[in-house]
Structure formats: C-alpha cells, structure tokens
Amino acid sequence: MKHYLGKSEYHLRQKQQDYPVNYEPDKLINAHLLVCGMSGTGKSFQSSRLLGSAAQAGIEVDVFDVHDELERIPGVTACRYSQATGYGYNPLELDTDPHTGGVNRQTEYLVGLLREASPQLGVRQEMVLRNLLLDTYALAGIYPDNPPSWQRDSITEAQRKQLTDARNWAALKQYYPTLDDLKSYGRRKLTALNIGGDNPCISALEQLTRQYKRLTTLQGKYAKASSDDELDKLGKQVNTSKEHCTSSYAEFIAAMQTGRELEDMLKYDSADTLASVLQRLELLNSAGIFRANPPPFGNAQARVHQIKSLSTEQQVLFVKLRLRAIFERHKQAGATRSGTELRHVIFLDEAHKFFSKDDDDIINVIAREARKFGIGLWCASQSPTDFPDSFLTNVGSTLILGLHGSHWQRATSKLRISVETLKHIRPKQVVAVQLRKDGMADPPFGNVVVGN
Ligand SMILES: Nc1ncnc2c1ncn2[C@@H]1O[C@H](COP(=O)(O)OP(=O)(O)O)[C@@H](O)[C@H]1O
Ligand SMILES: [Mg+2]
Structure with missing residues (x-):
C-alpha cells in the first residue's frame, strides 16, 4: 500500500520543491498508526482517505466507528449494532488450539x-x-x-x-x-x-x-x-x-x-x-452484541462496525472480543512471508478508551506482536497523551492534525515533537507527520501540506 499524504512543507518553503510524502507501511517498523487532533481538525477526513487506500489495495479492513461517520469510505460495507438490528457474535465459541485455546x-x-x-x-x-x-x-x-x-x-x-x-x-x-x-x-x-x-x-x-x-x-x-x-x-x-x-x-x-x-x-x-x-x-447484552446473530457482511473485505448505539461498556467488550477473534485468526494463518506485509487494518476511533495498563490486554498484545502476522492497528484520538508510552514509542507512524495549546507541553515530552513543528500546524492544511522507517532510531516529525 502506498498512500499519498501531502507535500513536505520544508521542501516547499526552503527549496521551492514538490516533495511527496507517502505512507508506505511496508517500509516502516510496523503498520500501526496514530492520528491525533482536536475535534474538527480532520481526523475522520484523513482516516477515511487512508482506509479507502487500504481497501483499494486489497487489504482486509475492520473499522470500529463510534460516531457513525465512516460508512461512506469507498469500497466498504457497513453494519449497525443496536437493539433494533440485534447483530452480535456468540462469545462461547472456542479457540480450538490446544496451547492457546479451550x-x-x-x-x-x-x-x-x-x-x-x-x-x-x-x-x-x-x-x-x-x-x-x-x-x-x-x-x-x-x-x-x-x-x-x-x-x-x-x-x-x-x-x-x-x-x-x-x-x-x-x-x-x-x-x-x-x-x-x-x-x-x-x-x-x-x-x-x-x-x-x-x-x-x-x-x-x-x-x-x-x-x-x-x-x-x-x-x-x-x-x-x-x-x-x-x-x-x-x-x-x-x-x-x-x-x-x-x-x-x-x-x-x-x-x-x-x-x-x-x-x-x-x-x-x-x-x-x-x-x-x-x-x-x-x-x-441489551443491544444484542452477544447474540449468535452475525451481521450480514457477506464476503466484504472492508467492514465498518457502527457501534454508536452501544454504551461505552458494551463498545469496549465488543471491540475487544472482535480484536481477539481477528488476532487469533491471523495467528493461526501464521507469520507473513516478508514479516512486514500488511494484511489487515483495524481502525479504532476514540481509540484511547480501548487501551489499558494491562500487558495481557488484547489491544496491547496486538500493539506488541501483531506486526509479524500482518496486522496494523490504526488509532484516532483527540490527544496523544491518553495512550500508554509503550504504544507511543512503538507506533510506526504518527499524524498530528492540530492540538490544543494546553496539550503542547505534554505532547513535546511524550512524542518528542518540537514546539516549532507544532507551531507550523494549520488545521486541514498543514499537519505534522512522523514515519519510523526500519533502521532509523527516532526520526523527527516533519510538517506536511495536506492541501484541500
Ligand atoms: N484537508 C481537508 N480539506 C478539506 N476539508 C477538510 C479537510 N480536513 C477536514 N475537512 C473537513 O472539515 C470538517 C471536519 O473534519 P473531520 O474529519 O470531521 O474532523 P474530526 O474527525 O477531527 O472531528 C469535515 O467537514 C471535513 O470534511
Ligand atoms: Mg471525527
């Protein structure tokens, strides 16, 4: 997958050159991604474009949409979970691997x-x-x-x-x-x-x-x-x-x-x-998330799970059960041949609420181990400061679309982004991007003109 993010602002400003900046997960330390920005700075807009590119590249996609705003991505099939539709998954189904299941x-x-x-x-x-x-x-x-x-x-x-x-x-x-x-x-x-x-x-x-x-x-x-x-x-x-x-x-x-x-x-x-x-x-189970009544996704490779109608409690349960099923499935399929190939993108909106400090929590397991099985965890959130350091220091790419001034100090220490780079961000026009390429220790953030 190769996704065009925008033009390097540095090249444009200092050298009057058009220098494209692309998101190419195969070349990064992993395919995990963090998209951060205050409300209205374009998280859904940029995430939709990225997800559209993934779907187009034939990568399997599962989007967990808590705001009902991602169903219009080209090439995706959306299903709503609610009391009215009653779609859910049977939580009593077993992993049959004698070592990990039962x-x-x-x-x-x-x-x-x-x-x-x-x-x-x-x-x-x-x-x-x-x-x-x-x-x-x-x-x-x-x-x-x-x-x-x-x-x-x-x-x-x-x-x-x-x-x-x-x-x-x-x-x-x-x-x-x-x-x-x-x-x-x-x-x-x-x-x-x-x-x-x-x-x-x-x-x-x-x-x-x-x-x-x-x-x-x-x-x-x-x-x-x-x-x-x-x-x-x-x-x-x-x-x-x-x-x-x-x-x-x-x-x-x-x-x-x-x-x-x-x-x-x-x-x-x-x-x-x-x-x-x-x-x-x-x-x-009041919204039916544990009913043995799977949503009609058919053979769709890119699925949007609309979970706005669920309570936060139900959303967390639902997402973690799905994450585990996805992880188990790819683990059974075995490691990808290249070790860097991206097979499956999981997108979490308001992602901070699914993280916890527990190392065994499936979301932390995926953040840590999913790369070799071809899983990329894409997270969108208002602020980067709500994520555990283990994720922030290990995520392959970070996009910052505009942070409130009150978050700057913590962002500079947690993400090691300079105040200078933060100052150059203009919502919907210029963002800050860090791409951790294989073999590069801790590359700096750069400003990218995303254009509109
Ligand atoms: N780069 C952009 N160019 C043009 N319009 C944009 C851009 N980024 C965001 N928008 C528009 O701005 C509005 C807010 O963006 P949205 O993605 O919903 O923000 P968020 O999800 O961060 O709250 C939307 O109407 C969106 O279409
Ligand atoms: Mg949004």
Whole structure:
C-alpha cells in the first residue's frame, strides 16, 4: 500500500520543491498508526482517505466507528449494532488450539473482560459466572481437559431456534452453546436455589408450569372457541405431569443420603448473587452484541462496525472480543512471508478508551506482536497523551492534525515533537507527520501540506 499524504512543507518553503510524502507501511517498523487532533481538525477526513487506500489495495479492513461517520469510505460495507438490528457474535465459541485455546481459557477471558467492563462485579459474582460458563459447556459435552470436544460448529440464532423447536437435541450437540443456553441454565439453577431439587425435578416443574399456563389460556380468553376435546386432552397431560413432577421430587428426596445433596449448588453462592450475574449479562447484552446473530457482511473485505448505539461498556467488550477473534485468526494463518506485509487494518476511533495498563490486554498484545502476522492497528484520538508510552514509542507512524495549546507541553515530552513543528500546524492544511522507517532510531516529525 502506498498512500499519498501531502507535500513536505520544508521542501516547499526552503527549496521551492514538490516533495511527496507517502505512507508506505511496508517500509516502516510496523503498520500501526496514530492520528491525533482536536475535534474538527480532520481526523475522520484523513482516516477515511487512508482506509479507502487500504481497501483499494486489497487489504482486509475492520473499522470500529463510534460516531457513525465512516460508512461512506469507498469500497466498504457497513453494519449497525443496536437493539433494533440485534447483530452480535456468540462469545462461547472456542479457540480450538490446544496451547492457546479451550474451555478454561475462554472462561477466564470472558470473566476478565466482564470484570474490566463492570468493575462493580464482585469476586462471588465472578465465581458464579465462571461456574455457569463451565457447566454450560459441560452440558453441551465440551470439557476443559478434552480438546477434541472443543471442536464445534458455529450456530446462528435462527438455526438454534429451529432445532430447539423441533426438539432435535442430537443435532444441537454439534454446535457451540450460546449465551441463551447459559442464561436458561442459570435460570434453572436459580429455581433450584429458591425451591430445591435437582435437574430432573426442575425440568418436570417447568413442564408442568408450561402446561398450566396453556390450560389457563384455553379456559380463559378463548373459552368459547376451544373445544372440550382439547381441554380434556390438556387436563390429562397436566395430571401426568403432576405425577411426574411429584415422583421426581420424591426420587430426589429418597436418594438424599447426607443432607448435602444441594452442596453442588454452593458454586452458585446464593440466589441473590446468581440473579445479579444474570441481570448483569442481560444489561451488557441489551443491544444484542452477544447474540449468535452475525451481521450480514457477506464476503466484504472492508467492514465498518457502527457501534454508536452501544454504551461505552458494551463498545469496549465488543471491540475487544472482535480484536481477539481477528488476532487469533491471523495467528493461526501464521507469520507473513516478508514479516512486514500488511494484511489487515483495524481502525479504532476514540481509540484511547480501548487501551489499558494491562500487558495481557488484547489491544496491547496486538500493539506488541501483531506486526509479524500482518496486522496494523490504526488509532484516532483527540490527544496523544491518553495512550500508554509503550504504544507511543512503538507506533510506526504518527499524524498530528492540530492540538490544543494546553496539550503542547505534554505532547513535546511524550512524542518528542518540537514546539516549532507544532507551531507550523494549520488545521486541514498543514499537519505534522512522523514515519519510523526500519533502521532509523527516532526520526523527527516533519510538517506536511495536506492541501484541500
Ligand atoms: N484537508 C481537508 N480539506 C478539506 N476539508 C477538510 C479537510 N480536513 C477536514 N475537512 C473537513 O472539515 C470538517 C471536519 O473534519 P473531520 O474529519 O470531521 O474532523 P474530526 O474527525 O477531527 O472531528 C469535515 O467537514 C471535513 O470534511
Ligand atoms: Mg471525527
């Protein structure tokens, strides 16, 4: 990829020469990029041009658009995530690599992400969530110590509904469980915590409850319309279910030997804790980001994820889960042959909010390790001072489009840009650019006339 940024101001002013400045990630220490500027200085404008060039060069692109302003880049397909569209990805799908993946890894990863997204999550809630995840996997025949069992197909909500309606449990086993499975398992455990009993008891009780509801509906609203036959049939079913339920509980009680049969329930702490975890999941998923309902990107190579409708908490969760999926995919594909080739651009708007101090955070892992797998992390933000030093000192190129005077002092010390260069910046006309070429220690920023 070769993207024309503008003309070198130095050459224009001192030598009256047209000297083009290009962004060529293959020639830089890495393909990471930082675009900084106050509101209105052209971050979206310059980012769109850059992303357009990447898409045109056949590079895969994922844009995380928090302002709904990047969908018009030529060659991209945009999808909006919201309560109305309900697009999302199943967080229970596993990385099947025996070294880096599996049930325990995914469980810890999800618990960690949720902890980060909602700091009010307590240790007891974390434990409950961990056990809910492990039990949901186990129920689907997926076990931590059995890597072949990690291999399942992805399911969509529509497929899941079809199989569930047809009660085709055998076919369902070939797919990963979803957040709906986890929630329904959690609700059963909640019932068990409240009224006691084991799984067969709760199933019998649920069936009886469903039938009573149907019976009430038939007897009530449509009383005149429903036939006596139908009522009679359902009445018989209810009686059978009642007997089944009673015998399930009788068996459960008869089988009790130590009085500690509900001990297994201790891993769900208390009904209050379990209920609060289920509520938390409900809230985080209110826009549907964890639904097994992938957006219709089709074969699009350049995708814009419009996430403006999500809360900040949901945006961070969503972006980090996607980043990990992208990183895992390229890691499995292996290093690029040249070690510098750019295969995939990830663009984050308001990028500072996705960074953290945790070295293991996927965004820091990508900043550190993604180069050899061909991933470039492009970040746009109002100020460079919100990024960790590890990123600022390691980013292949930095574009400064105009900083507020109050940021100058910190910018000069953090980015080692001279005040002179900052003074020459004129929003939308002259910017400051640093390109870290391979083999050059710390090149100075230069002013570039971007023109309009
Ligand atoms: N180099 C430029 N030439 C012409 N118009 C520009 C240029 N840079 C930005 N603009 C325009 O200025 C406005 C603000 O730019 P924008 O990219 O939205 O800024 P930001 O994302 O930093 O808030 C937009 O209407 C944009 O089209
Ligand atoms: Mg913008």
